[in-house]
Amino acid sequence: MATIDEVVLSGVLEVYEVPDWESRLPINRLWVSRDFWTEFDAMDGLHDNPFAGSRRTIGEHIEQAFCNFRCGERPGAGDLKCMVPSGKGVWKLHPPGARVYGWCPFQRAFVAVTVAVASDTKTDRTLNNRKQRVVSDFIRDNKLQQYIVRGDILAVFPPPT
């Protein structure tokens, strides 16, 4: 078994540092896999055109979703969803136009492993399952099985006491 810190030191994961334009202070933890950014850069669909009426590209929405996760009190309803079957502990973030797959190793924490364009998940019905498998394999390959928060959103973001 490994720890998140060890995987960060090995370079497979990195801490998501909020960009210089974010004025809020981070209060939640977020890690991103090295391969995530490679995939992010390679997917032209994330960077080509503004998404819907928002004037921002899907890639920019992903960056903002990461900032919101790190700096927001809690994700908005539907922004962070547990994938079925929930026993695997795989979650996905829902920025506009995208799906970011990962898992929650602790409360108020998320590890982003892989990404897909939301419209692709509608046309390719197996894409979600394949992405879920990528996350499960990542957890297994890096021996992080003991760091999985299972349950619903209240398990990850418990209500204030």
Place this chain on the structure above:
Amino acid sequence: MPSSRRQPDARRKTLLKLSGQIEGQLRDIYARKHEAGEINQTVLAAKLGVDRSAINRRLSGRSNMTIETIADLIWGLDSDFDLKIFERVGSVKNSGLTPGGSDGQVVTPDVKTNVGGVLTPATASSGPRTLTFAS
């Protein structure tokens, strides 16, 4: 050392900063009120006279909100705002600022109380921009 990835240029960063701040603050206020049972998207939509899906789009960043829309949401959430736009400290224009007072002292306006009168550009020349107070 973070991985390199496509980085937005300064113009895009300004958009991301502004939209992130506005949407982030609106979302946080909405979340607090929702958690306290004071409001939900349906109630807010009814208050503003729009469809619930429009509220969802605005709070999730799926729409490019107009100033009127932002103001509506702030009002709908029984909130207020504070806004300040300023020149970047490191910009060429700012580095050319010279003292405007006759005694050579740099006069700083109190932007909160507006004490000191109106800030006006003294010259329209192409040289260093000089700011002075008109009392």
